[in-house]
Amino acid sequence: MRDAISRAGAPLIRLVNIERTYRVGTEEVHALRRVSVSVHHGEWVAIVGQSGSGKSTLMNVVGCLDTPTAGNYFLDGRDVAQMNDDELADTRNQKIGFVFQTFQLLARDTALANVELPLVYRGIGASERKRRAREALEKVGLAARMHHKPNELSGGQRQRVAIARALVGEPLLLLADEPTGNLDSTTGEEIVRLFADLHRMGHTIVLVTHAPHLAALCPRAVRLCDGQVVADGPGPRVAELRDEATTSMPLLATPIVASAGVGL
Amino acid sequence: MLRLLRETYENARLALLALAGNRMRAGLAVIGIGIGVATLIAIFGIIQGLNRSFASQLDSLGSSSLTVSRRPWVTGPTNWWKFRSRPPITFHEFEEVKRQSVLASAVAPIVSDAFDIKFADRSVANVQCTGTTEDFSVARASYPRLGRFISDSDNQLRQRVVVLGEDVSRALFDTGEAALGKAVLINRSHYRVIGVLERKGSLLGNSLDLVAIVPFETFRNDFGAKRSVSIAVASADPKALDALEDEVMSIMRRARSLGPDQEDSFTINRQEQFTKLYGQLTGTLYAVAFGVGLITLLVGGIGIMNIMLVSVRERTREIGVRRAIGARRRAIITQFLLESVAVSFVGGAAGTLVGLFIAHLVGDLTPLAAAVTGGGVALGLGFSMLVGMVFGIWPAWTAAHLDPVEALRYE
Numbered sequence: 001m002r003d004a005i006s007r008a009g010a011p012l013i014r015l016v017n018i019e020r021t022y023r024v025g026t027e028e029v030h031a032l033r034r035v036s037v038s039v040h041h042g043e044w045v046a047i048v049g050q051s052g053s054g055k056s057t058l059m060n061v062v063g064c065l066d067t068p069t070a071g072n073y074f075l076d077g078r079d080v081a082q083m084n085d086d087e088l089a090d091t092r093n094q095k096i097g098f099v100f101q102t103f104q105l106l107a108r109d110t111a112l113a114n115v116e117l118p119l120v121y122r123g124i125g126a127s128e129r130k131r132r133a134r135e136a137l138e139k140v141g142l143a144a145r146m147h148h149k150p151n152e153l154s155g156g157q158r159q160r161v162a163i164a165r166a167l168v169g170e171p172l173l174l175l176a177d178e179p180t181g182n183l184d185s186t187t188g189e190e191i192v193r194l195f196a197d198l199h200r201m202g203h204t205i206v207l208v209t210h211a212p213h214l215a216a217l218c219p220r221a222v223r224l225c226d227g228q229v230v231a232d233g234p235g236p237r238v239a240e241l242r243d244e245a246t247t248s249m250p251l252l253a254t255p256i257v258a259s260a261g262v263g264l
Numbered sequence: 265m266l267r268l269l270r271e272t273y274e275n276a277r278l279a280l281l282a283l284a285g286n287r288m289r290a291g292l293a294v295i296g297i298g299i300g301v302a303t304l305i306a307i308f309g310i311i312q313g314l315n316r317s318f319a320s321q322l323d324s325l326g327s328s329s330l331t332v333s334r335r336p337w338v339t340g341p342t343n344w345w346k347f348r349s350r351p352p353i354t355f356h357e358f359e360e361v362k363r364q365s366v367l368a369s370a371v372a373p374i375v376s377d378a379f380d381i382k383f384a385d386r387s388v389a390n391v392q393c394t395g396t397t398e399d400f401s402v403a404r405a406s407y408p409r410l411g412r413f414i415s416d417s418d419n420q421l422r423q424r425v426v427v428l429g430e431d432v433s434r435a436l437f438d439t440g441e442a443a444l445g446k447a448v449l450i451n452r453s454h455y456r457v458i459g460v461l462e463r464k465g466s467l468l469g470n471s472l473d474l475v476a477i478v479p480f481e482t483f484r485n486d487f488g489a490k491r492s493v494s495i496a497v498a499s500a501d502p503k504a505l506d507a508l509e510d511e512v513m514s515i516m517r518r519a520r521s522l523g524p525d526q527e528d529s530f531t532i533n534r535q536e537q538f539t540k541l542y543g544q545l546t547g548t549l550y551a552v553a554f555g556v557g558l559i560t561l562l563v564g565g566i567g568i569m570n571i572m573l574v575s576v577r578e579r580t581r582e583i584g585v586r587r588a589i590g591a592r593r594r595a596i597i598t599q600f601l602l603e604s605v606a607v608s609f610v611g612g613a614a615g616t617l618v619g620l621f622i623a624h625l626v627g628d629l630t631p632l633a634a635a636v637t638g639g640g641v642a643l644g645l646g647f648s649m650l651v652g653m654v655f656g657i658w659p660a661w662t663a664a665h666l667d668p669v670e671a672l673r674y675e
């Protein structure tokens with residue numbers, strides 16, 4: 001991680017005028033319009049917005065699961081548009097750790113086996129895999145339950161397993177999509193605290209959420225509305241904004257960076 | 265390479281887990297493939313058994329001998345008339361072959377006809393009675409089980425002695441021992457039984473044991489001398505049958521004074537002709553039976569494809585997760601291919617056991633000597649895995665080409 005921080009000069013994520021258009025029947029839906037955002041190593045950024053604001057699409061693009069219709073996305077200095085399917089898979093495997101709202105654990109496997117999975121696709125041997133998976137589970141405080149299957153774990157524990165799985169490959173970026181969405185508020189807070197710890201340890205985290213109180217906990221937040229970036233600044237301040245108000249209100253004090261499309 | 269191996273191992277483990285998780289459905293697909301493979305194996309075993317018993321029966325004709333006759337043993341329906349006008353083979357021609365051939369180890373003249381044979385109040389109809397000499401024993405691999413074969417002196421003295429085939433001896437005397445020394449009635453003449461032949465079985469449905477062998481001269485004396493003779497010739501070297509055929513052919517052509525542009529007016533028969541005939545008779549049958557087995561396997565394969573497509577659909581989210589975590593398409597393809605191969609392999613193994621059992625049962629309950637060899641088992645397992653592979657490709661491809669975003673959202 002130290003290494004990652006030392007490279008903080010160049011952004012880990014650089015999105016330049018990203019567009020993502022879907023075709024639904026004869027109509028074109030603009031999920032993302034000219035989105036430009038950069039995230040540096042070690043940052044903890046929330047992406048907030050209501051449902052339909054484009055934040056899931058943005059997450060998919062950042063996670064190399066979806067490719068933008070136009071614009072450039074540089075991840076760790078590499079142009080994602082130039083990658084073929086295998087390279088995208090390898091990039092997801094090595095540089096990104098996903099945490100999903102619905103945990104997305106494999107039901108038939110134990111917690112340990114679930115956490116091992118990214119390393120399987122990296123071709124790491126079984127004993128090394130187990131050792132690292134155990135470490136990752138210790139990191140999220142679940143070492144005691146590593147031989148349990150997902151249905152023997154509580155929601156919060158499942159999400160911890162998912163986070164361990166995201167961490168095990170030591171990715172450059174943790175990408176969490178509504179990680180507390182399926183949890184009660186107490187458990188959700190625990191998970192958020194875990195993210196805060198990970199942030200302190202130096203992990204770069206992008207957290208997608210519709211909940212303002214979560215965004216408020218992040219040092220930085222980016223607000224999306226109708227596929228556009230309408231605000232970018234300290235978490236607590238961006239969290240306060242309301243969508244309708246944002247587009248017309250004067251830009252907040254630095255370091256808010258609005259995308260070029262705003263105000264048109 | 266290492267990565268590929270590890271992925272494959274992981275995928276094999278997954279495939280087995282998936283099978284264990286869906287026992288009912290996997291079980292049905294296994295049955296589908298199993299029936300196909302069982303059919304194949306059983307058919308294969310029965311065919312092999314048939315072939316083997318046919319081959320051993322053919323050997324009883326004397327695998328290293330040939331027979332000079334007026335007509336081919338096996339003729340097509342179109343040209344049989346051509347052979348009718350041929351001159352009969354004479355005793356003199358037999359003598360020429362016997363005198364001139366250097367490659368032959370035994371040369372015997374053969375005349376034969378079907379007669380009823382009687383003893384006391386018992387009677388056997390339509391016995392193939394052959395008049396020949398001592399050499400016949402070697403040329404046709406006809407050896408006495410009891411007593412002795414006819415000898416050259418029997419022939420010179422025109423003795424009325426007979427060597428009976430097993431079926432004849434059993435019908436008239438129950439046991440071979442009882443037959444020895446008795447006088448049986450063949451077409452109004454009494455013959456003393458001097459031997460009983462070893463059992464030969466049957467060829468293309470005809471018993472080879474419903475025979476009686478008497479001296480050549482006695483036969484001609486009692487049953488008429490104006491009969492066409494055949495000449496049985498045994499090769500000294502079993503591998504030099506072609507050379508022997510050439511030699512006998514030139515002796516016969518010379519004996520008949522055939523010019524270079526004249527066709528043979530005789531035929532040299534070899535047991536291969538029966539092999540060919542056998543092939544013609546059974547080839548189509550085998551092809552049909554094999555086709556049925558393959559179609560069953562095909563149906564099983566479609567069953568596998570079906571459960572694999574369902575499996576892919578059910579595990580869409582899992583596929584999404586794996587892709588998001590960094591599985592390449594190839595890894596997903598291997599995972600599902602291995603799963604379908606595993607299903608079909610289990611089916612193939614079960615089917616092989618059932619097929620072996622059926623073949624065995626057929627062997628026990630019918631005269632067919634069904635035999636399944638290692639080749640048959642390999643064929644069954646190989647085919648089943650091939651089916652799993654072929655019918656698994658499409659579902660696996662579908663799985664690998666799911667959009668990860670859509671797959672993760674799939675409910």
